[in-house]
Amino acid sequence: MAERIIDSHIHLNLKKERPLEDLLAQMDANQVERSMLILNNTDERKAFGKEVEVFKDNKQRLWVASGLNIHDEQSKKETDELFEKGIKTCIKIHPHMFGLTKEEIPEVLKVLEEYETPVIVDALYYDKEIEFHNGVEYGVAIGRAFPERKVVIAHAGSLDFLKCMMATRYMPNVFYDYSFTQSFFNRTSLRMDMVDFLRRTTSKIMWGSDFPSFAIDKACSDFMSIAEEAGITNEQLRDVLYNNAFKVYGA
Numbered sequence: 417m418a419e420r421i422i423d424s425h426i427h428l429n430l431k432k433e434r435p436l437e438d439l440l441a442q443m444d445a446n447q448v449e450r451s452m453l454i455l456n457n458t459d460e461r462k463a464f465g466k467e468v469e470v471f472k473d474n475k476q477r478l479w480v481a482s483g484l485n486i487h488d489e490q491s492k493k494e495t496d497e498l499f500e501k502g503i504k505t506c507i508k509i510h511p512h513m514f515g516l517t518k519e520e521i522p523e524v525l526k527v528l529e530e531y532e533t534p535v536i537v538d539a540l541y542y543d544k545e546i547e548f549h550n551g552v553e554y555g556v557a558i559g560r561a562f563p564e565r566k567v568v569i570a571h572a573g574s575l576d577f578l579k580c581m582m583a584t585r586y587m588p589n590v591f592y593d594y595s596f597t598q599s600f601f602n603r604t605s606l607r608m609d610m611v612d613f614l615r616r617t618t619s620k621i622m623w624g625s626d627f628p629s630f631a632i633d634k635a636c637s638d639f640m641s642i643a644e645e646a647g648i649t650n651e652q653l654r655d656v657l658y659n660n661a662f663k664v665y666g667a
């Protein structure tokens with residue numbers, strides 16, 4: 417791909433000695449101008465902290481989101497520290513990783529009141545007890561509770577894609593990324609849903625790779641095959657690959 421793109425969902429590869437430097441090199445190799453770097457937990461925030469100087473030199477290339485877990489006081493402390501360091505940080509809620517139940521939704525909404533930034537809600541269904549996953553319910557509740565705030569449902573609900581899209585399509589503040597889902601479900605019936613919703617929702621979908629779970633070029637080619645089948649215009653494709661992320665996360 418010749419034009420520069422934005423990756424709306426990326427992680428540090430903690431197996432690397434200098435994960436942030438490695439990430440920037442991966443971005444360079446794949447024409448990725450800017451990314452949303454998601455720091456879900458303490459390990460990821462620690463690794464980021466070690467290379468904070470690299471971040472400062474590349475501020476224009478990364479947005480940052482930090483996982484805020486009501487079951488882990490340390491996560492709030494570390495998230496607030498990012499703000500104190502002057503790092504504009506979005507909040508990530510990962511219901512499955514954080515072990516959040518549906519009953520805890522009000523408690524999570526209460527904590528979110530303290531922040532004004534966009535919120536990313538993870539809705540990837542994986543690992544054990546998929547039947548109890550509630551990422552979509554969290555995404556809907558947060559989107560509804562904070563209509564003035566941008567809310568991104570990461571992985572667009574994965575297994576619950578259709579439910580996610582139908583439950584939020586009338587909410588102008590809710591956005592989605594197709595990361596992981598675009599590759600993992602590319603040969604299932606879910607692909608048909610991804611094609612259909614991309615066709616009619618190009619103003620609210622962002623491309624993301626979920627690197628290092630998927631190589632950036634592989635994630636991009638999987639997405640492009642969906643985009644081709646959807647038959648969207650070049651302008652619409654540009655929104656998904658570039659413009660929408662700025663709409664959500666700012667300049």
Ligand SMILES: [Zn+2]
Nearest residue numbers: 425427454626
């Ligand atoms: Zn991810």
